[in-house]
Amino acid sequence: MAKEKDRIKKNVNIVNRRASYEYEFLSKYIAGIMLTGTEIKSIREGNVNLQDGFCTFLQNELWLHQVTIAKYTEGTYNNHEPTRPRKLLLNKKELNQLNKKSEEQGLTIIPIRFFVNDRGFAKVEVALARGKKLYDKREDIKxxxxxxxxxRERF
Structure with missing residues (x-):
């Protein structure tokens, strides 16, 4: 029993650090996500990779693609597929705003943070983003x- 308590994290907060380097965030939204049984267990263990993730609109619904949620170690034949598309849950008003803005040239929707809220629900923070140019990245580094x-000089 002690091993299981150690394996499951109290607060899950997985951040896509590469996204802030590659993109300039214009607006952020917190969305719910539709999951299957073993996916939430794997998320609570912290087995999520957001690096290649992106969102698209299909029939006025927002879908999350290429986010890898590793298979649950204790799962049986009921285990989930790691990179399947997952539906994101937002208000209709937010979906309409994102849909209009994402149609503009050069804008994309990317996941930047995956977390479990205090009620135990998995949430994704997505951002409407514009890709940075090379000189923008250099300025950020400077x-x-x-x-x-x-x-360093202060201390």
Whole structure:
């Protein structure tokens, strides 16, 4: 019993750190996600990979693609497929806003954070994002270095 308690994390917070380097976030939304039985168990263990994830609209519904939720170790033949598309749950107003904005040239919807809220529901934070150019990435690196140097001088 002690091993099982150690395996399941209290608060799951999986962040796509690469996304903030590759994209400029214009707006963020928190969406629910439709899961099967073994997927939520695997999420609570922290076995989620958001690196290649993206969202698309199919028939006015938002779908999450290429997010890998690893198979549950204790699962049997009922285990889920790791990279299947998953439906995201948002208000109709938010879906309409995202759909209109995502049709613009150069904008995409990406998952940036996967977490379990205090009620135990899995949530995904998605962002409407624009890809950064190479010079934008260089400016971000310079700003980060300047902040780091200032903190070193303070202490």
């Amino acid at each position: 700003e980060r270095d300047v902040k780091r140097e200032l903190q």
